[in-house]
Amino acid sequence: MAQNKIDIEQVKQVAKLARLDLTEAEISQFTTQLGAILEYVEKLNQLDTSKVEPLAHCLPINNCLRADEVKESLGTDKTVTNAPQTDGRFFLVPRILEESGGF
Amino acid sequence: MTDSDYKIIVGLEIHVQLATRTKMFCGCELAFAEDPNSRVCPTCLGLPGALPVMNAQAVEFAILTATALNCKIAEFTKWDRKSYYYPDLPKNYQISQYDLPIGSNGFIEIPLSDGQTKKIRILRVHLEEDAGKNVHTSGNFSQVDLNRAGTPLLEIVTEPDMNSAEEVRALAIELQRIVRFLGVSQADMQKGHMRFEPNVNLHIERGGSTSKTPITEVKNLNSFKALEKSVAFEAVRQFDEFLDTGICLQSGNKKTFGWDDVKEVTVLQREKEEAHDYRYFPDPDLVPVVVNEEWLERIKTKLCELPLKMQSRFISEYGLSDYDAGVLTTDKEMAKYFDDTVKTGADAKRVCNLITQTGIKIANEKGCGVAQLGIEPTRLAALAKITDDGKISATAAVTVFEKMLESKDSPDKIAQQLDLLQRSDEGELEKIVDEVITANAQAVEDVKSGGKKSKKAHGFLMGQVMQKSKGKANPQIVAKILGSKLGS
Numbered sequence: 062m063a064q065n066k067i068d069i070e071q072v073k074q075v076a077k078l079a080r081l082d083l084t085e086a087e088i089s090q091f092t093t094q095l096g097a098i099l100e101y102v103e104k105l106n107q108l109d110t111s112k113v114e115p116l117a118h119c120l121p122i123n124n125c126l127r128a129d130e131v132k133e134s135l136g137t138d139k140t141v142t143n144a145p146q147t148d149g150r151f152f153l154v155p156r157i158l159e160e161s162g163g164f
Numbered sequence: 165m166t167d168s169d170y171k172i173i174v175g176l177e178i179h180v181q182l183a184t185r186t187k188m189f190c191g192c193e194l195a196f197a198e199d200p201n202s203r204v205c206p207t208c209l210g211l212p213g214a215l216p217v218m219n220a221q222a223v224e225f226a227i228l229t230a231t232a233l234n235c236k237i238a239e240f241t242k243w244d245r246k247s248y249y250y251p252d253l254p255k256n257y258q259i260s261q262y263d264l265p266i267g268s269n270g271f272i273e274i275p276l277s278d279g280q281t282k283k284i285r286i287l288r289v290h291l292e293e294d295a296g297k298n299v300h301t302s303g304n305f306s307q308v309d310l311n312r313a314g315t316p317l318l319e320i321v322t323e324p325d326m327n328s329a330e331e332v333r334a335l336a337i338e339l340q341r342i343v344r345f346l347g348v349s350q351a352d353m354q355k356g357h358m359r360f361e362p363n364v365n366l367h368i369e370r371g372g373s374t375s376k377t378p379i380t381e382v383k384n385l386n387s388f389k390a391l392e393k394s395v396a397f398e399a400v401r402q403f404d405e406f407l408d409t410g411i412c413l414q415s416g417n418k419k420t421f422g423w424d425d426v427k428e429v430t431v432l433q434r435e436k437e438e439a440h441d442y443r444y445f446p447d448p449d450l451v452p453v454v455v456n457e458e459w460l461e462r463i464k465t466k467l468c469e470l471p472l473k474m475q476s477r478f479i480s481e482y483g484l485s486d487y488d489a490g491v492l493t494t495d496k497e498m499a500k501y502f503d504d505t506v507k508t509g510a511d512a513k514r515v516c517n518l519i520t521q522t523g524i525k526i527a528n529e530k531g532c533g534v535a536q537l538g539i540e541p542t543r544l545a546a547l548a549k550i551t552d553d554g555k556i557s558a559t560a561a562v563t564v565f566e567k568m569l570e571s572k573d574s575p576d577k578i579a580q581q582l583d584l585l586q587r588s589d590e591g592e593l594e595k596i597v598d599e600v601i602t603a604n605a606q607a608v609e610d611v612k613s614g615g616k617k618s619k620k621a622h623g624f625l626m627g628q629v630m631q632k633s634k635g636k637a638n639p640q641i642v643a644k645i646l647g648s649k650l651g652s
């Protein structure tokens with residue numbers, strides 16, 4: 062895979078960012094597959110886009126706004142009912158070591 | 165080496181929670197201290213198929229604030245996804261604005277302790293959504309509450325133009341006043357409506373060259389006091405560290421510290437691996453925002469006189485002290501109430517005293533603002549006037565003020581009803597003065613002989629007259645009569 066578009070280290074990095082725990086076999090498999098996808102998409106580089114404005118959205122519309130009006134929320138019961146793990150009030154997730162939510 | 169050999173460089177990243185009724189991209193109501201996970205819907209939960217729709221009010225609040233911060237407003241902006249994985253972020257990305265912020269290249273003017281002001285440049289102002297909260301960790305689990313997820317936040321980033329902890333605090337307080345004046349945020353720090361993250365480093369002069377210390381970002385600041393103290397602490401810590409290690413600023417050696425409110429120190433946080441690989445890209449679920457001239461003008465009509473400008477007007481036009489003008493302009497309603505009262509012709513200093521010394525205390529007890537006490541500007545002006553004219557004493561004015569809360573009568577009439585009117589009848593007061601003079605020959609002697617004792621004796625005689633009149637004599641007139649009789 063000398064001229065592959067993505068190397069093993071990049072795949073490991075992306076998996077880490079996505080919190081995916083991949084086996085060595087999967088890493089190798091995804092490196093090949095992602096490489097093929099990137100190679101296919103690279104055909105687009107044949108086009109000269111130097112004079113084309115980047116497109117922010119594929120629809121030719123803007124300013125889809127709504128009034129600041131309250132709509133009914135789901136409520137706690139419905140919200141947590143499909144949670145993989147819950148105590149009936151909160152979503153339960155594996156213990157977070159570092160408390161730093163929000164911005 | 166002394167302290168003067170280094171200069172503190174601080175820039176701020178600020179998050180302001182907007183005071184909309186609903187979230188940024190869905191109709192869930194913003195709620196503080198509600199039942200956990202009660203204010204969520206498929207959109208803010210990030211369930212498949214749910215589509216976000218922009219809250220017009222949030223966009224307008226953002227534009228209004230950016231305008232007040234002298235920013236250039238983008239004619240065209242869009243939404244981007246900032247991807248990272250964390251339990252409080254249900255979609256695994258945050259909707260934010262990356263390369264086209266709604267406002268850029270502005271400035272905020274902050275008051276300095278010497279009465280001058282300083283311009284701090286604003287790099288950018290953009291809108292984004294908040295994450296949820298990781299509430300509590302027990303055993304092997306953490307509890308996640310998503311009520312806050314999707315709350316509209318305004319992120320404001322300043323240039324590193326602040327050079328002391330005091331300037332950082334001044335900016336924070338000024339920004340709080342501004343967003344409250346504009347009505348775009350409640351800006352309560354304890355409730356997390358405003359979050360400040362300073363980026364701090366030092367420029368150290370040594371041997372004719374300047375060394376820069378690595379930048380640290382400080383998090384977990386829940387009060388203005390913590391913000392100011394953390395910057396002061398970081399400066400000293402970085403200086404000591406530089407003397408120890410000599411390590412200088414390089415790309416990639418920025419560190420994140422958390423503020424420990426109890427120990428009042430900054431603590432190095434565990435480094436997040438590749439934390440900045442957010443892989444931004446335009447959100448296909450949201451269409452761009454185009455701000456045309458007409459819309460912008462309509463938003464601008466909601467601009468008001470900003471607090472710092474109002475404060476300096478109160479000083480220059482009404483002759484108030486910087487302190488008094490500062491107190492009055494902490495709150496827009498109060499500032500306007502004061503302004504309206506003075507404009508009816510009342511004495512500014514007197515009105516200021518009535519509001520800041522009596523009004524604020526009563527309003528705090530009642531849990532409302534001074535302007536909401538139900539005393540119209542014209543009635544407050546009337547109270548100021550009868551106090552100024554000497555019809556009632558300053559002490560009596562407080563009593564009348566309190567009574568005015570429950571009575572619609574004029575202050576004059578209330579003073580009459582409560583028997584608080586001062587006696588200003590010169591003939592009547594002269595009689596009392598004569599009696600006092602006759603009864604206190606020694607004091608009269610002391611006043612006449614001048615010197616040290618004179619002033620004290622004069623005060624004593626004044627006191628006697630006030631006592632005899634049961635506190636109702638107009639002190640100015642008594643002083644006048646005493647003066648003419650004793651030639652003092």
Ligand SMILES: [Zn+2]
Nearest residue numbers: 190192205208
């Ligand atoms: Zn929602």
